Amino acid sequence: MSAGGSGRFARLRQTLLGRRYWQRYRFTGNNQVELLRSGDAFFDALIGRIDAAEHSVALETYIFCDDEAGQEVSDALLRAAARGVRVRVITDGIGTARLKMFEQWPAGGIEHRIYNPHLFGRFGFSRTHRKxxxxxxxxxxxxxxxxxxxYENNGERLPYRRWDFAVELRGPVVADVRDAIDVQWRRIRVGHRPLDSMKPDLAPQDASSLGSLRRRRRRRNEQLWAGGEPCVAFVARDNLINRRAIEKAYLAAIGQARHEILLANPYFMPGRKLRRALVFAARRGVVVKLIIGRKEFKALDYAVPFLYNALLRAGVQIAEYEKTLLHGKVAVVDSNWGTVGSSNLDALSLMLNNEANVVLVNDAVIARLRDAILDAFADARPIDEAHYESRPARLRALSWIAYTSYRLAMKLLTVGGYD
Known part of the structure; x- marks a missing residue:
């Protein structure tokens, strides 16, 4: 291909990717949001909606277990398919085992596709971690x-139910979630970039019109926020178009924080940009409270504390949650911005896996989410700076080794993308 032809292709590709990005990450008003805490509330709501479905059910999950919860969801899906409802399920090739129940699904009318069935497949090392x-x-x-x-975790019974969240959504945002599942469904069958998913984007568009689209989207978002109207955005990350969409959503909210940042995450190993954003926020007087989960992966239990030093010195308040398994990936900023989703704040979620979060602005459920995070912070073990600095040399060395090993491994997996 000639240099001129290559340049034209690069410009067209940039236009297409830019256009799709702005289509996927948008704020909309007139949505209804219900915060669901724990699996009990989520499964009751989900199964009830599946049993009332008339036309279609689409489900995407990292883990589908053959336990009581999994059987109840599977039975509801089979009941829906028996009524003539189109039922589609996407599971991850590593997160979900080859279950006996899956053998019943085709005969029962359930369509099932597996994302990246092998550890290293045609989608590389990435997983679909979305729920x-x-x-x-x-x-x-x-x-x-x-x-x-x-209450189940790797064959062990938890003392309390997982600390986790989901949201039920109605309104314009539902179309964005549906489109994300549809693209994933086609991608699994066709490949990394389904041709039919690109057809709407093939109209020529120059850089000025792309900039105009971005400005219109920005103005629309600013109008929603400034007017105090509740608005919702569905933010998905993948390895094709929205590579840093979720990280950028966090960075934007943290960068604009004026009073308070509450953040809970089980695997806190973000890159330098996000860590610096938290440090700068604390230094300018923002109250920053960080809750970190523990006792799921021992290597991370040693590696994560290596990051505490700079955060504690800046005034970030850190607490480790050990009451039960902290699995929620949630945050609230200034009581008017919140997020609930699947994305951990680590290299795998921010750089490799398919993830999905919902960002809420000025929505009433943010207050409930804030209360839940503050309650968890009160139940967690605070990290005292003086006690942290006095750790034995052996423990500090082990923490450094674990962090350095993790960082090197993630550098390799992300081809240098993780910093």
Missing amino acids: LAVIDDQIAYCGGINIVDD
């Missing part, structure tokens, strides 16, 4: 809750 559902194109779910018993 999504759409019923009749009218109701959507997004959050951190897998299809697994709330």
